[in-house]
Amino acid sequence: MGNQLTITPCLWFDGQAEQAARFYVEVFPDSRITTISHYGEAGKEIHGQRPGDVMVVAFELQGNPFVALNGGPLFTFNEAVSFQVPCRSPEELDHYWGALSEGGDPSAQQCGWLKDRFGLSWQVFPEWLPKALEGAGSTAAARVTEAMMAMKKLDWQALERARRG
Template identity: 55%
Template sequence: MLNNSKITPCLWFDDQAEAAAQFYTSIFRNSKIVHISRYGEAGQEIHGKPAGTVMTVSFELEGQSFTALNGGPTFKFNEAISFQVFCDTQEEVDDYWEKLSADGDETAQQCGWLKDQYGVSWQIIPHILIELLNHPDTATAQNVTTAMLQMKKIEIDELKRVAAR
């Protein structure tokens, strides 16, 4: 199946592409696995994967196309790339935070950032945080920034409390 997106992030996994795609599509409501391709005999001297094992998984999260590749252990994820999930409510923040951070790296949780069990970085961001960080009163924006820097998961009520000072 042809991907019609102009730009599609490709996530390089050792051999967890299918499990990761299933994990992500279980979290986001408007999501699906689109196609799974498998390694064949061709190029086995290069890729070293047994014929029939998963090569790529095409999937969508909230309308955004992704490709997950089982490319071997050569490359690892790092914080230089992350995916932002914008939320309207604390319940939504809490839900994404809990699900994406399950079995992830708890030392990487700060300022709304987390690392999931595959090492992929995510930012769980309530829309109000962006509004308050861009508040026309610079003192309010600075107070919100200070509060945010002390949080792991972003707490909307605390941001509102700090902004109201």
């Protein structure tokens, strides 16, 4: 199979597609909006949007393609889908947690998960965490799991201490 298939997440919004895309490209460096298309008269009886309103915003977050669609109020985000942000440093974790959680739902924060101002769920964690959680029978994995379960925003240093014992 010669050509590599690109799978692009399509995020459904109710009138906030452009606002959300602009927010996400500000949060993640090396990101950009690639195209914005608008609704026309065609199909108005089905989509119900005003001609000229933003329909789709295509954008890239650090080279990863995304699409934001203004599809209306029919569907909303839930925690069944989230985006993972594996961080290389405590400062990077602080940056992404702070930016993505600002204006979001504080009650939806647990174990490094957060819900942003648009209702989209994110997991912000040290990039080494999945490896530290391997081996359900290991005492190190148990210590890290126990420490993590007590946190909302993950505390890099506390998790490191739990990993080392």
